[in-house]
Amino acid sequence: MKPYERKQLLERVEREGATVGASIPETIDVQGKEIALQEFIFETKRRNTIPPDDRERVERLKKNLRRERRQRVQRIEDDDISFETGERLVESVIGIDRALSALERLEPVDIEQEIATKKTADRKRWSNFLKRALGREDSSSRGRR
Template identity: 65%
Template sequence: MKGYERKGLLERVEREGATVGASIPETISVQGQDIDLREFVFEIKRLDTVPPGERERVEQAKTNLRRERLQRKERLEEADISFEEGERLVESIIGIDRALNALESLGATNLEAEEKAKEAADQKRWVSFLQKALGKESAGKRSRL
């Protein structure tokens, strides 16, 4: 592969919108072990939140995917490979990035839920404070502010 071809492929990998429209690979070989990546990601994404028992498995999968991505990128940067093999590497790296984005977004949902719960608790404390301050502590009665 020529230097400018390698440079172009590396730019595709690092492009910010590279994962837009990309699909998660059906299977991927990570450290010599084949993984049904698409099935794993969709299985985890179907859950509203990641159960405590699955968190470690998801974190380990993300770690392994990051490691595999780095190894493939280094191979793209340094190995004596053909342009066609370089394109295959780029597609696989972008697929890994897509899977990582999907798995990373799981945490955002939990953070949003936590934020809403905190806001609700803050509002409840504020209403309670105002009721006490205004002398309206009657049991079972809630006033709207």
């Protein structure tokens, strides 16, 4: 592959709207294991809530997809491959990006718990802000955020 072709492929991978119109691959080979990706995502989206067991599976799948994406982009960048192989890798990376986007939009496991967690974090930030603004922050709490 010529350098300008490699650059063109890498730009396609990083293009902001690359996933627009792209579909989630039916299956994908991740770390040597074939996953029915499209079916898993659609099944998970159909439920009103995601049970904790499936949440862990979703997080593990996202982590594995990100790793697989990095490896495929690395192949485009570094390996001595043909332009056609590079194009197939780009299409697979875009499919992975589309799948990751769908997985990121899945509903949280427990909305009430998430709201409570956010409120607690907001209160803590507000309290720390007031302490700093009023000069009541002691030296032992500085630098810990």
